[in-house]
Amino acid sequence: MTEEPGESGPRCSGADCCTDAEALEFGPQRLYCNALALDNEGKSAASTAALQQAIAGARAEKVRAHDASAVLCHAYGLDAQRASDSGDQAAGRSGYAAAVQACRAGFGKESNQVAQALLDSAEQRMQMKELGNVQADMTEVLAQARKNVNAQLEADTADALGRLMGLTGDVAAERRLLTEALELRRKIHGEDSYHVGMSYVNLGGSYMRQNDNPTGRQWYERAIAVYGTTLGMADPVTLEVRAAHAMSFSAERNHKRAQELFEAMLPQAVQTFGAQSEETVAIINDIGGMHEHQGQNPAALLRYEEVLAIRRVTMPNTVKHGRSAMLAATLKRRVAGCGGASALDAEVKSIAAHLRASMDKDADAREYVAGASVFNDKCALPAPRGARKKK
Numbered sequence: 001m002t003e004e005p006g007e008s009g010p011r012c013s014g015a016d017c018c019t020d021a022e023a024l025e026f027g028p029q030r031l032y033c034n035a036l037a038l039d040n041e042g043k044s045a046a047s048t049a050a051l052q053q054a055i056a057g058a059r060a061e062k063v064r065a066h067d068a069s070a071v072l073c074h075a076y077g078l079d080a081q082r083a084s085d086s087g088d089q090a091a092g093r094s095g096y097a098a099a100v101q102a103c104r105a106g107f108g109k110e111s112n113q114v115a116q117a118l119l120d121s122a123e124q125r126m127q128m129k130e131l132g133n134v135q136a137d138m139t140e141v142l143a144q145a146r147k148n149v150n151a152q153l154e155a156d157t158a159d160a161l162g163r164l165m166g167l168t169g170d171v172a173a174e175r176r177l178l179t180e181a182l183e184l185r186r187k188i189h190g191e192d193s194y195h196v197g198m199s200y201v202n203l204g205g206s207y208m209r210q211n212d213n214p215t216g217r218q219w220y221e222r223a224i225a226v227y228g229t230t231l232g233m234a235d236p237v238t239l240e241v242r243a244a245h246a247m248s249f250s251a252e253r254n255h256k257r258a259q260e261l262f263e264a265m266l267p268q269a270v271q272t273f274g275a276q277s278e279e280t281v282a283i284i285n286d287i288g289g290m291h292e293h294q295g296q297n298p299a300a301l302l303r304y305e306e307v308l309a310i311r312r313v314t315m316p317n318t319v320k321h322g323r324s325a326m327l328a329a330t331l332k333r334r335v336a337g338c339g340g341a342s343a344l345d346a347e348v349k350s351i352a353a354h355l356r357a358s359m360d361k362d363a364d365a366r367e368y369v370a371g372a373s374v375f376n377d378k379c380a381l382p383a384p385r386g387a388r389k390k391k
Helices: 026-041 045-059 067-084 090-107 112-125 134-147 151-168 171-189 193-209 213-230 236-251 255-271 278-293 295-316 319-340 342-358 364-379
Strands: none
Touching: 026 067, 026 213, 026 342, 045 067, 067 090, 067 112, 090 112, 090 255, 090 278, 090 342, 112 151, 134 151, 151 193, 171 193, 193 236, 213 236, 236 255, 236 278, 255 278, 278 295, 278 319, 319 342, 319 364, 342 364
16 A cells, blocks of 8 residues: 555555455445456446446545545546447546646656556557657657666567557667567576467567568567467467468469468367468468469468358358459359359349448448449340341
């Protein structure tokens, strides 16, 4: 516990205090901890409601205003993270900004809590490609982390700032900062830790973006080894890196190796995501693409038809369904000619007819309908020639 409210700091607050009986006597802190517990139980709706109650209670608190600000520091940050994860980037941005202000009120402007909230805010804006003040904020956080001797925050900030430098085209600064973050994470967490794996991924991505696939692949392979041990080879994070690793071979025209790696991933993707998930569909589609690159059209067609069968069920008459139909029809024409592809051609046309109603508001629908028209024309029968006049 820290000093009494109104002195140099709030009472115990945040996730680390959810087993502290005295901290839980404060209503907003108790509601915040309840939100975390409900989330761990998979009760997302109830967790969201409890989190909003914690925020409302802390904002209404008049007696223990300092403690209330400390709870808001954590609660606003969690609420912003959830909003961003759900795709509401505007709510995420405003939530992180509120978290920064609450952390300053609750813990002081040079606290680790403020620095963390500022980093979270900057990361969210970077993901949205709103880079205006992001570098300045991250530089401020890095200086504060070093001043407070917070090695974890220093590592995370150096990593984020390195990724930002990569976005701005400063590759030398990107790799210097990413390497600094890697070394810090090795000291803090050990060579075979998840945190070190994240650094391996980011360094690999840096080399991949510069078309140095062999070097980038080496970093990805290190990450896969670490993630395989810490998370498991079927974990979504591991599978994502494995997919990038596989695609790097395709970038070098080694489509056979890429195909083998995607096929090795497929059973684990089904295990993790389900047989009809879009994550699984993406891998099946990539396998088809690798076959197609190798001129193995019948094998590619089988995979594309597999994807099409899934999307007929999971997302009928959508643009994604239409694109799968068009891809399968294209391969069917190569294998069996226009006559053999007539059923798939009809499906392409039927989906286009369904999507015409949404063309005004949906650019993807407009693009698909236009493409489907040209596509179907390629197999249209030529117009009958007029009868020749007798001489």
